Structure formats: structure tokens, C-alpha cells
Amino acid sequence: MSSLAESARARGNNPLSFDKSAELIERNAQWMAGGVNSNFRLNISPTPLVFERGEGPWLYDADGNKLIDYYLGMGPMILGHKPQALVDAVKQEIEKGFLFAGQTTVEAEAARLVCELVPSAERMRFGCSGSEVDQAAIRLARAATGRKKIIKFEGHYHGWFDNVLWSTAPALNAAGPENAPVPVAGSKGQLTETADALVVLPWNNLDLVVERLAQGDIAGVIMEAAMCNAGAVHPAPGYLEGVREACTRYGTILIFDEVITGFRLAPGGAQERFGVTPDLSTFGKAIANGFPVAAIVGRADLMEMFATGGVVHGGTYNAQPIAMAATVATLMSLKPSLYATLEERGGRLMRGMGEIFARAGVLAQVAGFPQVFHVALGLDVPARNYRDLARMDRPAYVALTTALLHRGVRALERGAWFLSIEHSDAVIDDTLLAVEDSVRELKAKGVLPTGDFRK
Ligand SMILES: Cc1ncc(COP(=O)(O)O)c(C=O)c1O
Structure with missing residues (x-):
């Protein structure tokens, strides 16, 4: 069984909690404006997180959660955390x-x-x-x-x-x-x-x-x-x-x-x-x-x-x-083999996500590059510029990243998914399971835009 599935079973399939992070952000706000040090770390659903450490593709937060990280420090960590x-x-x-x-x-x-x-x-x-x-x-x-x-x-x-x-x-x-x-x-x-x-x-x-x-x-x-x-x-x-x-x-x-x-x-x-x-x-x-x-x-x-x-x-x-x-x-x-691996694994992740959306009848574009891509819910063709992206279904996407976080996958609400060389095939399999499960939940709630974009 995958490590995400194992830990989900250990907590009775209950979603991860981020209460400790929320509490710390509130406490820290007495010293740091908003409890953070960049406006781009504010207004994150369900709360900005507080971390203890990072290793490989994983982050460990104040609540004791182990998260697959697709923020990667907002892009830098191409070699993963703490190489x-x-x-x-x-x-x-x-x-x-x-x-x-x-x-x-x-x-x-x-x-x-x-x-x-x-x-x-x-x-x-x-x-x-x-x-x-x-x-x-x-x-x-x-x-x-x-x-x-x-x-x-x-x-x-x-x-x-x-x-x-x-x-x-x-x-x-x-x-x-x-x-x-x-x-x-x-x-x-x-x-x-x-x-x-x-x-x-x-x-x-x-x-x-x-x-x-x-x-x-x-x-x-x-x-x-x-x-x-x-x-x-x-x-x-x-x-x-x-x-x-x-x-x-x-x-x-x-x-x-x-x-x-x-x-x-x-x-x-x-x-x-x-x-x-x-x-x-x-x-x-x-x-x-x-x-x-x-x-x-x-x-x-x-x-x-x-x-x-x-x-x-x-x-x-x-x-x-x-x-x-x-x-x-x-x-x-940064050897050529690193880029070949990123292309292959990122490509598999993008295709896998695209297939999950298609099977569920969710209107979505998974577009970009295997090393950095985005998921645009509600678009029937890939975005060519900012105005196209701005027309995506933002609330549905935030619901998706929130649902993923509660399953142990951290992806930027604002846009890009970043991949590191530490995102192994097993980590990608775990991610795809979490996406499938999140899509199932949100679709049942009627949150996701539907339609067959392959027509
Ligand atoms: C394309 C681009 N240029 C410039 C910057 C600014 O870089 P920094 O946050 O290191 O000041 C960013 C940050 O995200 C960026 O994405």
C-alpha cells in the first residue's frame, strides 16, 4: 500500500488537520504582520502552514503531517528539500x-x-x-x-x-x-x-x-x-x-x-x-x-x-x-539525465491527472511543462495568456487544492505545480490517488465544472 494510503488508513480515513498551524499563525501575528513574511503566503486555504522541516519531496508541518510538496518553495527546489x-x-x-x-x-x-x-x-x-x-x-x-x-x-x-x-x-x-x-x-x-x-x-x-x-x-x-x-x-x-x-x-x-x-x-x-x-x-x-x-x-x-x-x-x-x-x-x-527524468515523471503526472478529470467528466486543462505545469478547471482549451487563465474556475480550483491538502498533497492555489527530482514514481502514484479521491468528493458535492473537453 502507498505511504499516503497507509497513513490515511491509520487515521481512519479522516482528513488531515491543520489546527496547530492555524493556532501558531494566530499567535505569531502579534510579531509578524499576518503571521507571515510575504503577502504571497497569506490567504491560503484552510490556513497558512507552519513547517518543522523538509526532506526530498516531503514537508513536515507543525501538526505532524507529512505532505508531498508541489510548492517547492515557490519553485526553487528542483533537487528537492535538503539534498x-x-x-x-x-x-x-x-x-x-x-x-x-x-x-x-x-x-x-x-x-x-x-x-x-x-x-x-x-x-x-x-x-x-x-x-x-x-x-x-x-x-x-x-x-x-x-x-x-x-x-x-x-x-x-x-x-x-x-x-x-x-x-x-x-x-x-x-x-x-x-x-x-x-x-x-x-x-x-x-x-x-x-x-x-x-x-x-x-x-x-x-x-x-x-x-x-x-x-x-x-x-x-x-x-x-x-x-x-x-x-x-x-x-x-x-x-x-x-x-x-x-x-x-x-x-x-x-x-x-x-x-x-x-x-x-x-x-x-x-x-x-x-x-x-x-x-x-x-x-x-x-x-x-x-x-x-x-x-x-x-x-x-x-x-x-x-x-x-x-x-x-x-x-x-x-x-x-x-x-x-x-x-x-x-x-x-543539473545533468541532462535529471531533465529527462523530470520530463518523464512530470509527463506521467500531467497525463494521469488529465485522465482522472476526463473520466470524471470534469472540464479541465492540465497544461505547461512536465517540470512546471498548471491545472485550469473550467477551460476547454489551453490558456494562451493571462486573460484565458483568469477565466478558469478559481473557487473550484481552490476547493481542489484544499481537498488535496487534506489528503497530504500540497499544491499552490495560485497556479503552478513544481516538480523536483525527488518526486519518484511512487510519490506520483500517491499524488494521483489523492487527486482521484479529491475529484470524487468534490464532484459529488457539485463543486467541479463538468463537460467533455475531448469532443
Ligand atoms: C517570473 C518571476 N520574476 C521575478 C520574481 C521575483 O523573484 P523574488 O521573489 O526572488 O524577488 C518571481 C517570483 O516569484 C517570478 O516568478
């Missing part, structure tokens, strides 16, 4: 000291590996978060072109700072026409003038980008080369190539935000997988399997502007040696 290679590398490095405000051998080794793996990386710099390095890329694009405006796409997330937190998850009734979206602020307190330097467009519509670029005043185009933060959506055939060509023609810097796709879709990220080379790109998450590391990479002439072109990039903790040791250990582990 031995990182534990060893970090232990060894920590003995040498923590921070020198100078250069180290280990950071050079990490940089060499990044430049070797990422096709467009002629030069690179490290930072600590995706939000930061996206700022560095935008600054470089403006400095290099002498222009101000940046094109960003609806539904694409490039961090939480004022100038980019626009139209990341806008309500459709506030977002304007599909082909001419109105920038929608993501936060109160945001400097609204920052929208003046942005043009928000729908993603995957080549004509609209080319038309706008032709006006000749755009410094940079920033995009997730595959839109993964909200779901996991492929670029349309020819789209990335077309944007690349138009950026070159109109003197605009093309920036791929590979914070999710980097080191996940392929060792060299989306740019390797799709064979399109940006001028600049940014990385984070899977680069160091859970340590706070990010990177900006790109054309030597642009990146050298940090050294000799008067463009500032700073950060006390950039290339912190212990995090660098984790980066080296992660990048050394």
Missing part, C-alpha cells in the same frame, strides 16, 4: 566565514557555471532576489538605449517593486480591452507615475508588440519567456523569435525573466529550450535550490556597463559565499 550535495557544500563553506565584502573563489566558480550553462550569458552578476535583478536589467536597458519606456505583459510577474508591480493579476473588469490593457496597480501605496514608463500588452500577440516597438521609443521588453508565475503557458510558435527580431530591428533590449524557467525548463532555461537568445536575462529560484541567490546575465557590452558605463548595481549580500557554495552544488547537479 545531501548542498548540505555538504554549505557545511564546508560555513567553516570559512560568512561575508567578506570582497571576492571569493566560490563565487567565481558559480559565475563560471552560470556562463557555461546559459546560452546568452557572456557576463553575469549575482544578486539575492529575482525582484532585484529584474530592476538591474531594466536599469541597464534604459542606460543602454537612452529611452524610458518598458513593455511588460499582462499576468507576468517581475517582482514586487513599484515600477513593475502592474497588471500582474488584474481583475478583468478593471483591466480594459484585451488588446489595449490598462495598467492596474498591484498594491496600495505604489507610486502611480511609474506606470507612465510602462506599456502593458497582452502576451503571445506578436502583431501588437511589433506595432508598438515600431514607434521607436521602447528601451526594453521584459517577459517570462514561458508565463509560469500564474500558470505555465507556452509561448505561441514563432512568438519569441518574432519579438527577438523586432527588438533587434527597433534597437530595443530584450529581457527574459527566467526566475522560474531558468535551470528548470532546461539547464540553460527557456532560452535554451526555445532557442531564442535575449540581450539580458534574469535568474533566481532553481539557481541555488532554496538559497537566496539571483543573477542577471547577458551581452558583454551591456553587462560591462556595470563596470565601466556608469550603471550602478549593488548589494551587501550579493554572492554571499555560503549561498555561492549552494549555487555551485546545485548547478553541478
Whole structure:
């Protein structure tokens, strides 16, 4: 019997309880706003969780539950929780000291590996978060072109700072026409003038980008080369190539935000997988399997502007040696066989889930990539952009992730399912059983959208 089924039987098939987590969140809220340290950890059904530890594909929470984890720290843990290679590398490095405000051998080794793996990386710099390095890329694009405006796409997330937190998850009734979206602020307190330097467009519509670029005043185009933060959506055939060509023609810097796709879709990220080379790109998450590391990479002439072109990039903790040791250990582990295994197991999980929905007559799309995919309930064709995703049946999906959690499977309510190399076939079998059982329960309650999407 599978380990999830065994533990379910041991508790008389009762759903898992998260009462202790709820109690701790309430207690901790006297010190931390909302009891959490990121708004993206708030408003989780049935409660934000408090964890004791993680190992492989598993998380162990304050209630004593063992959960199969498809959040994976919101993407980073491609090697799973607490891989031995990182534990060893970090232990060894920590003995040498923590921070020198100078250069180290280990950071050079990490940089060499990044430049070797990422096709467009002629030069690179490290930072600590995706939000930061996206700022560095935008600054470089403006400095290099002498222009101000940046094109960003609806539904694409490039961090939480004022100038980019626009139209990341806008309500459709506030977002304007599909082909001419109105920038929608993501936060109160945001400097609204920052929208003046942005043009928000729908993603995957080549004509609209080319038309706008032709006006000749755009410094940079920033995009997730595959839109993964909200779901996991492929670029349309020819789209990335077309944007690349138009950026070159109109003197605009093309920036791929590979914070999710980097080191996940392929060792060299989306740019390797799709064979399109940006001028600049940014990385984070899977680069160091859970340590706070990010990177900006790109054309030597642009990146050298940090050294000799008067463009500032700073950060006390950039290339912190212990995090660098984790980066080296992660990048050394990214062998081709790892991606082949992820493709095979993730593909099996996606197909298995699709079959469960089809058998139950539930209208759903399981789409994206085996390493990162999404489940869109209520859609009869795969989403091509944010507006398509926004039309999915969100309450039904939250009911599904909640039902799964009560069966020991933790998947992001917000969108993507992330896979690690530790998600074995047995773990995937367990997951599929939990999906089947959850679908049965929710269908009986009439919560799930029905229809045969194969027609
Ligand atoms: C595509 C993308 N870019 C940038 C970021 C920001 O990265 P960080 O949370 O490390 O600041 C994220 C975070 O989820 C992301 O998904």
C-alpha cells in the first residue's frame, strides 16, 4: 500500500488537520504582520502552514503531517528539500566565514557555471532576489538605449517593486480591452507615475508588440519567456523569435525573466529550450535550490556597463559565499539525465491527472511543462495568456487544492505545480490517488465544472 494510503488508513480515513498551524499563525501575528513574511503566503486555504522541516519531496508541518510538496518553495527546489550535495557544500563553506565584502573563489566558480550553462550569458552578476535583478536589467536597458519606456505583459510577474508591480493579476473588469490593457496597480501605496514608463500588452500577440516597438521609443521588453508565475503557458510558435527580431530591428533590449524557467525548463532555461537568445536575462529560484541567490546575465557590452558605463548595481549580500557554495552544488547537479527524468515523471503526472478529470467528466486543462505545469478547471482549451487563465474556475480550483491538502498533497492555489527530482514514481502514484479521491468528493458535492473537453 502507498505511504499516503497507509497513513490515511491509520487515521481512519479522516482528513488531515491543520489546527496547530492555524493556532501558531494566530499567535505569531502579534510579531509578524499576518503571521507571515510575504503577502504571497497569506490567504491560503484552510490556513497558512507552519513547517518543522523538509526532506526530498516531503514537508513536515507543525501538526505532524507529512505532505508531498508541489510548492517547492515557490519553485526553487528542483533537487528537492535538503539534498545531501548542498548540505555538504554549505557545511564546508560555513567553516570559512560568512561575508567578506570582497571576492571569493566560490563565487567565481558559480559565475563560471552560470556562463557555461546559459546560452546568452557572456557576463553575469549575482544578486539575492529575482525582484532585484529584474530592476538591474531594466536599469541597464534604459542606460543602454537612452529611452524610458518598458513593455511588460499582462499576468507576468517581475517582482514586487513599484515600477513593475502592474497588471500582474488584474481583475478583468478593471483591466480594459484585451488588446489595449490598462495598467492596474498591484498594491496600495505604489507610486502611480511609474506606470507612465510602462506599456502593458497582452502576451503571445506578436502583431501588437511589433506595432508598438515600431514607434521607436521602447528601451526594453521584459517577459517570462514561458508565463509560469500564474500558470505555465507556452509561448505561441514563432512568438519569441518574432519579438527577438523586432527588438533587434527597433534597437530595443530584450529581457527574459527566467526566475522560474531558468535551470528548470532546461539547464540553460527557456532560452535554451526555445532557442531564442535575449540581450539580458534574469535568474533566481532553481539557481541555488532554496538559497537566496539571483543573477542577471547577458551581452558583454551591456553587462560591462556595470563596470565601466556608469550603471550602478549593488548589494551587501550579493554572492554571499555560503549561498555561492549552494549555487555551485546545485548547478553541478543539473545533468541532462535529471531533465529527462523530470520530463518523464512530470509527463506521467500531467497525463494521469488529465485522465482522472476526463473520466470524471470534469472540464479541465492540465497544461505547461512536465517540470512546471498548471491545472485550469473550467477551460476547454489551453490558456494562451493571462486573460484565458483568469477565466478558469478559481473557487473550484481552490476547493481542489484544499481537498488535496487534506489528503497530504500540497499544491499552490495560485497556479503552478513544481516538480523536483525527488518526486519518484511512487510519490506520483500517491499524488494521483489523492487527486482521484479529491475529484470524487468534490464532484459529488457539485463543486467541479463538468463537460467533455475531448469532443
Ligand atoms: C517570473 C518571476 N520574476 C521575478 C520574481 C521575483 O523573484 P523574488 O521573489 O526572488 O524577488 C518571481 C517570483 O516569484 C517570478 O516568478
